Amino acid sequence: MTGGDDFLTPAHLGGPPVDTDNCAREPIHIPGAVQPHGALLVLRADDERAVQVSANSEAFVGVAPDALLGQHLADLVGDQGAAALRAAFAQAGPSAMTLTFRNGRTYDVTARRDGELLLMELEPPDVRAGTPALYHAIRDALGALEHAPDLHALLDVAAQRVRALTGLDRVMIYRFAADDSGEVVAEARAPHLHAFLGHRFPESDIPRQARALYVQHLLRFTADAGGGQVPLVPALNPVTNAPLQMGALVLRATSPVHLQYLRNMGVIASMSVSIVQDGRLWGLIACHHGAAHVVPQATRDACEFLGRVLSLQITAKRDAAVNAR
Numbered sequence: 001m002t003g004g005d006d007f008l009t010p011a012h013l014g015g016p017p018v019d020t021d022n023c024a025r026e027p028i029h030i031p032g033a034v035q036p037h038g039a040l041l042v043l044r045a046d047d048e049r050a051v052q053v054s055a056n057s058e059a060f061v062g063v064a065p066d067a068l069l070g071q072h073l074a075d076l077v078g079d080q081g082a083a084a085l086r087a088a089f090a091q092a093g094p095s096a097m098t099l100t101f102r103n104g105r106t107y108d109v110t111a112r113r114d115g116e117l118l119l120m121e122l123e124p125p126d127v128r129a130g131t132p133a134l135y136h137a138i139r140d141a142l143g144a145l146e147h148a149p150d151l152h153a154l155l156d157v158a159a160q161r162v163r164a165l166t167g168l169d170r171v172m173i174y175r176f177a178a179d180d181s182g183e184v185v186a187e188a189r190a191p192h193l194h195a196f197l198g199h200r201f202p203e204s205d206i207p208r209q210a211r212a213l214y215v216q217h218l219l220r221f222t223a224d225a226g227g228g229q230v231p232l233v234p235a236l237n238p239v240t241n242a243p244l245q246m247g248a249l250v251l252r253a254t255s256p257v258h259l260q261y262l263r264n265m266g267v268i269a270s271m272s273v274s275i276v277q278d279g280r281l282w283g284l285i286a287c288h289h290g291a292a293h294v295v296p297q298a299t300r301d302a303c304e305f306l307g308r309v310l311s312l313q314i315t316a317k318r319d320a321a322v323n324a325r
C-alpha cells in the first residue's frame, strides 16, 4: 500500500478529519504515530544511524529524540546487540529478539529492514516467551485444529484455543460474505458477556483499505483504545522524504475512527488475525478485551501461527467436502 490519490492526506500532515463518508480512504498505513506501550526506532541502513524515532524514546532508551537522532546502532545496544540486529535485518521478514539497551533496560524487539530503513519496535519483555507452557499450548492447539471433524468444529476449536492462549475476554471467528459484510460464525467468550455469535455486520465496519492491508499483514493489535498515540519525530522520514510506511508494524497507531468504534462497544484492547484463502481475506480471528492489555510478542506470534494453520485447515476441510460429494 502506498499513499497515492486514493487515500486522504494523513491528519497529522494537515489532512481532513475522517468521518463515515471518507473513512474508506483513511491512510491507516501511514498514521505517523505509534501506540504508547512501545517505542519505535528507525535507522538509515547505509550508516546504521537513527533518522526517525517515536517521541517517547527517552522513557524507553533514556535518550530524548533530539539527542537520539544521529546516534549509531552500537551506541544504543552495544557491539553484541548490534551484531544480533544486523543478522536480523538481513532476514526477509521481521525477527523477534530480546535486547538490553545501553541504559540497562531490556525490551522485546521486533526488527526488520524495509528498503533503505532499519526498523526496531520496542516493547516491555514478555515473561512467558520461550516457556514450556507456551509451547505446550501451541502444540495442543495444533492437534485440536488438525483433528476437528468439520469446518464448524474447526472454527469453534480455533476460537476456544486462541482464547485459552491469550486469556482475552472474547475471541470470535468473523467470516466475510461475498459483499464483504461479515458474520460471527464462532465465539469463545467470558460467561458474563452477551453473545455476538450469529450477528452480522456491514462491509463498512472493516473498510476496503483495512481489508487490503490485512491480506498483506496478518496481525494487528490495539493495547488501549483510550491510550492515545505517540508521534514520530520528525513527522516525515528524512531518508524517503515521505511518511513512514507502518502497515507491517505491530506498534502502528490504530485508526481513531476504529478506536471510537471499539470504545462504543466497551472494548479497550483488540487484536485480529487474518484468515486468508486464495489471496482473499476469508475472515478474521477477532479478539476483544474489556481493559487495556498488551498481548506479548511471543503470544501474538503464536496466534499468527495458529491463524496460518487455521487458513490451511479451512482449505483442507473445504477440499474434503468437495471430494466427498
Ligand SMILES: C=CC1=C(C)/C(=C/C2=[NH+]C(=C\c3[nH]c(/C=C4\NC(=O)[C@@H](C)\C4=C/C)c(C)c3CCC(=O)O)/C(CCC(=O)O)=C2C)NC1=O
Pocket: 019, 020, 021, 022, 023, 024, 026, 028, 172, 174, 182, 184, 196, 201, 204, 205, 206, 207, 210, 220, 221, 222, 253, 254, 255, 257, 258, 261, 270, 271, 272, 284, 286, 287, 288
Ligand atoms: C463483532 C464484530 C466486529 C466487527 C464488525 C469489527 C470490526 C473491525 N473493524 C476493524 C478495523 C477498522 N474499521 C475501520 C473503520 C470503520 N469501522 C466502522 O464501523 C466505521 C465507522 C468505519 C469508518 C467509517 C478502520 C479504519 C479500521 C482499521 C483499523 C486499523 O487497522 O488501524 C477491525 C480490525 C482491527 C481490530 O482487530 O480491532 C475489526 C475487527 N470488530 C468486531 O469485533
